Amino acid sequence: MxxxxxxxxxxxxxxxxxxxxxxxxxxxxxxxxxxxxxxxxxxxxxxxxxxxxxxxxxxxxxxxxxxxxxxxxxxxxxxxxxxxxxxxxxxxxxxxxxxxxGTPFEPDPEATWILAVGGGTGIPPLIFLLERLVALKTRSHLAFFGGSELPFPFETHPRHTSFPAVDPPASRSLARLDRIGVPSALASRASLPGTYPGYVTDLFSRWLAQKSFTNRDRCQVFSCGPKPLMATVQEIARGRGFGGALCLEENMACAVGGCAGCAVPIREPGGLAMRRVCVDGPVFPIERVIFGDGV
Ligand SMILES: Cc1cc2nc3c(=O)[nH]c(=O)nc-3n(C[C@H](O)[C@H](O)[C@H](O)COP(=O)(O)OP(=O)(O)OC[C@H]3O[C@@H](n4cnc5c(N)ncnc54)[C@H](O)[C@@H]3O)c2cc1C
Ligand code: FES
The missing domain is CATH 2.40.30.10 (Translation factors)
Structure with a gap:
């Protein structure tokens, strides 16, 4: 189907x-x-x-x-x-x-870790994902990494949940996730207090470097945000053998599959195929999305 x-x-x-x-x-x-x-x-x-x-x-x-x-x-x-x-x-x-x-995120119910990395207006679907997983009493470990150059449009507060320290530190978390027990850390290049001073993908890499993961194929990364962010997340996931999915954004006219204006090339088992972001996505398996020249 x-x-x-x-x-x-x-x-x-x-x-x-x-x-x-x-x-x-x-x-x-x-x-x-x-x-x-x-x-x-x-x-x-x-x-x-x-x-x-x-x-x-x-x-x-x-x-x-x-x-x-x-x-x-x-x-x-x-x-x-x-x-x-x-x-x-x-x-x-x-x-x-x-x-x-569109297609929803479909995390593996057996995943040991579900890691969400979002930037700017790509943050909302990831919050929905994590909240839904908590409501469904997931057994996976969850963590969220968010980046924004604008003040975060969510309440932030000093983290209550445990989170491996990174250097430089990122001491604040999204209160909405903290309250349901999901650890989060924030990054910004706009000197927002309590955030890691840099790209969220650097924060994510530093956090990963401090953790050891068994069953890497049972670790999943979900990401949404600007293309350079998702391309870096894809690279990190590929390097570590993690699976997951990316939630893409494209300009849309009809948004219901009728005009093909949002079509992008996606790797399919039989080769490259043009897929409509609105109805075939916006969520695609992480390894299938093509950025830049498609290398
Ligand atoms: C799947 C998906 C999810 C998204 N989720 C979010 C989200 O959660 N939060 C968020 O902030 N953003 C989100 N976005 C981005 C958001 O949709 C765009 O920022 C928004 O469409 C911008 O609209 P605008 O009219 O303000 O901007 P504009 O740049 O003026 O217009 C956006 C589009 O509409 C066309 N357009 C503008 N005016 C006209 C006109 N008069 N006639 C015909 N076409 C016109 C433009 O060509 C352009 O393609 C998402 C995008 C996608 C694809
Ligand atoms: S926007 Fe028309 S097919 Fe996707």
């Missing part, structure tokens, strides 16, 4: 309503949307195609940060006209959404 046919039957068009809205520095917004039909189908890695009004015009793809009790959470950064209009919508506004779209 192709990935797109696995999810096609669950897609719905729903008029959703903003029930909570918070703004963060540097044009970042967190919305909670009343969206019972999409919320009950949503799984980590999937996204919605969201309009900034109820008419359904100018939809923009947004990862699902959380889903439960009839509501969805999204977190976005204002970039251009679509996200700017969305940022101006007040609590109570009705918007049109299509979703949940």
């Amino acid at each position: 192709s990935p797109s046919s696995r999810t096609r039957g669950s897609l719905v068009l729903e008029t959703v309503r903003i029930i909570a809205r918070e703004s963060y520095p540097a044009g970042q917004y967190h919305l909670r949307l009343e969206a019972p039909r999409i919320a009950e189908r949503a799984r980590p890695g999937m996204f919605i195609h969201l309009s900034s009004d109820a008419s359904g015009g100018f939809r923009r793809p947004m990862s699902i940060l959380g889903a439960g009790q009839g509501a969805l959470e999204i977190l976005f950064k204002t970039v251009g006209s679509g996200t700017r209009m969305l940022s101006q919508r007040a609590v109570g506004t009705r918007l049109s959404a299509i979703g949940p779209i």
Whole structure:
């Protein structure tokens, strides 16, 4: 069964309503949307195609940060006209959404470690993944590494969970994950207090260097964020023999598989194949994604 046919039957068009809205520095917004039909189908890695009004015009793809009790959470950064209009919508506004779209993360239930590495607006689907795994009482060890050059649009606090020290230190963690027992560490090149001063992939590498892993094929890495970040994560995973998946972002027109505008080359068992990020992804096995010249 192709990935797109696995999810096609669950897609719905729903008029959703903003029930909570918070703004963060540097044009970042967190919305909670009343969206019972999409919320009950949503799984980590999937996204919605969201309009900034109820008419359904100018939809923009947004990862699902959380889903439960009839509501969805999204977190976005204002970039251009679509996200700017969305940022101006007040609590109570009705918007049109299509979703949940795409293939979800499918972590191995037998994985010893599930490591999530995210950057910027790639962080939301990874938080959803880790929270869902905790809710499902996973036996895998979990850890999150997040990078941002903007102030983190989540509460951070000094870490309560145990985490191997790295040098220079990264003392703060995401409170949302800390509270459910998932250790996290943050990196930024913008001198944010308590963060590792550099790329999140450097922080991740330093952390890995201090750990010894048995059954490396049972360690999985999940990543979402800018392409250079995911390319480095792929390289690290390849070097250590870890599996996992990457959640890709591409410009999307239809976001439901109709236009092929989001197609990227993916390594398949029979050779390279063009795959649509919206419905064949956005989550692809880590070793199959091609960056740069495809080496
Ligand atoms: C799967 C996926 C998940 C994502 N998740 C998140 C997330 O969780 N948080 C987040 O912040 N971002 C996320 N993004 C990125 C987000 O979708 C973009 O930042 C957003 O689409 C930018 O829209 P904009 O109109 O503000 O920016 P723009 O750069 O103005 O527009 C974005 C796209 O719309 C087109 N467009 C703009 N105006 C028009 C027009 N008048 N007519 C036709 N086309 C037009 C542009 O050509 C461009 O392709 C995700 C992207 C993908 C693909
Ligand atoms: S955006 Fe149209 S097929 Fe993916």
